[in-house]
Amino acid sequence: QNVDITPREAVRRIGDELSVLCKVPYPIDSCRMTVGTTSYRLIPDNLQGDVVYAGQGLKAGECGALIKNIKEEWNGNITCVLPPPSGSIELVGTMRLLVARAPGVPILNSPQQPSFMDGDKFVAQCVVPNGRPAAKITWFLGSEELLHGVHQPVVTSEPGSDLQTISQNVSRTLTDEDDAKKLVCRAEHEALEKPMEVTRQLHVQYPPKRQESGPITIFGLKLGAEGRLNVTVRANPKPNAEWSVGDQVLIAPRQAGEITALEPLLLGNGYYNVTLILARITKEDVDRTYYLRVDNGLGREEFAVRISTMDEPAGVELDTGAIVGIVVAVLILLVAVFLAVFAFATDRWCFAGRSHRTDIPDGADSEAPLPPHDDIKGSENPSHDHGDYISNGDTKHPEKKPDTAV
Incomplete structure (x- = not known):
């Protein structure tokens, strides 16, 4: 006979409560439970103490306990003892009762170099001891959880100790998008009020990268007014910056006459x-192409820039109602085409009578002409003139009767 015990395993913090139920399919007259090193005789009417009876009664075959104010020394097995049938x-x-114990502070192991290059392989390890x-480890890069490149965790413990240390690696090929982001190892545990974190700021160097392809046109400038040619580039x-304006080359920061090249201004996150x-825009300025070259020692990027006194063309934007209308119209068109093809294939509706089929007896000439329309429909047309016919050779002509005087 086996004892049904629930739960089989539980994790509780110090001071928490736990309910344990042992059950057999017959009435019992006694119930004992060992918690830690102490054996408790549980009586349904005695509810005093840290371990008291809980259940539907001994006659129901239930030996249960409500364990209050869990203590560190109660970590381990809880055993119930019931009489046999x-x-x-x-x-x-x-x-098994695991009395939760908070782990130590997480440790982040990673390469000691202060910065990395675009395309470098990066490996880090997080260790949460004892x-x-x-503990449970979760990795983040910036505000996003890392799901790719996360290895299986490894759990170890010292001989003779039930404390567990967990370690986990993460590997990643770094890109310019990783620059200035924080790598975060977050440790969560039942005994912690809030997660613990350890972080490392990533610094990734990369050549200049343009934000848009092809030539750049700057709209909305006015003749005779100041004009600013702004180009955004990402680099670390x-x-x-070097501008070419006609025959002039300006390495920023520099001013030449009415043209000033400013030093690149950091906007943040590598931008x-x-x-x-241009101090005063002329027609010649509008007709000219300006060339910009940016270089940071890791690579270079070149831009062709033009200016325009016209307003920037508005993009075609459709609201939700217009999109729904287009979809409905397309569906109606498809249904109409389907119905037309169906009617044509089955000689229905406006295609009825498109062809005529006549049953031909076996052995008859399949190329014989169809009978005249009048011969087919004559019996159905009461207004048809059935006059006498005069035979002339193979042709019959209706005989005209003389008018009769009245």
Whole structure:
């Protein structure tokens, strides 16, 4: 006979409560439960103490306990002892209680170099020591959880200790998008009020990268007014800027006459604003193409920039109602085409009578002409003139009768 015990395993913090139920399919007259090193005789009417009876009664075969104010020393097995249905050998059921113990501070192991290059392989390890049970590790890069490149965790413990240390690796090919982001190892545990974190700021160097392809046109400038040619570029480290205006080459920062090339301005997250100022725009300026070259030692990017006194063309934007209308119209068109094809194939509706089929007796000439329409429909047309016919050779002509005087 087996004892049904629930739960089989539980994790509780110090001071929490736990309900354990042992059950057999026959009435019992006694119930004992061992918690830690102490054996408790549980009586349904005695509800005093930290371990008291809980259940539907001994007659229902239930030996349950409500364990209050869990203590550190209660970590381990909890055993219930019930009398057998016959004989003298008592029945025993056992469950495992893990009294949660908070782990130590997480440790982040990673390469010691201060910065990395675009395309470098990066490996880091997070270790959360001495928890009961093992902590749970979650990786983040910036505000996004890392799901790819996360290895299986490894749980170890010292001989003779039930405390567990968990470690987990993460590997990643770094890109410019990873620059200035924080790599976060977050440790969660039942004994912690809030997660613990350890972080490392990533610094990734990469050549200048343009934000849009092809030539750049700056709209909305006015003749006779100041004009600013702004180009946004992403780079780390900071790029140098060189403008070519006709025969002039301006390495920022520099001013030549009415043209000023400003030093690249950091906008944040590796974005720089590269600006050329024209003090007074002329028609010649509008007709000219300006060339910008940015270089930070890791690579270079070149831009062709033009200016326009016209307003920037508005993009075609459709609201939700217009999109729904287009979809409905397309569906109606498809249904109409389907119905037309169906009617044509089955000689229905406006295609009825498109062809005529006549049953031809076996052995008849399949190329014989169809009978005249009047011969087919004559019996159905009461207004048809059935006059006498005069035979002339093979042709019959209706005989005209003389008018009769009245």
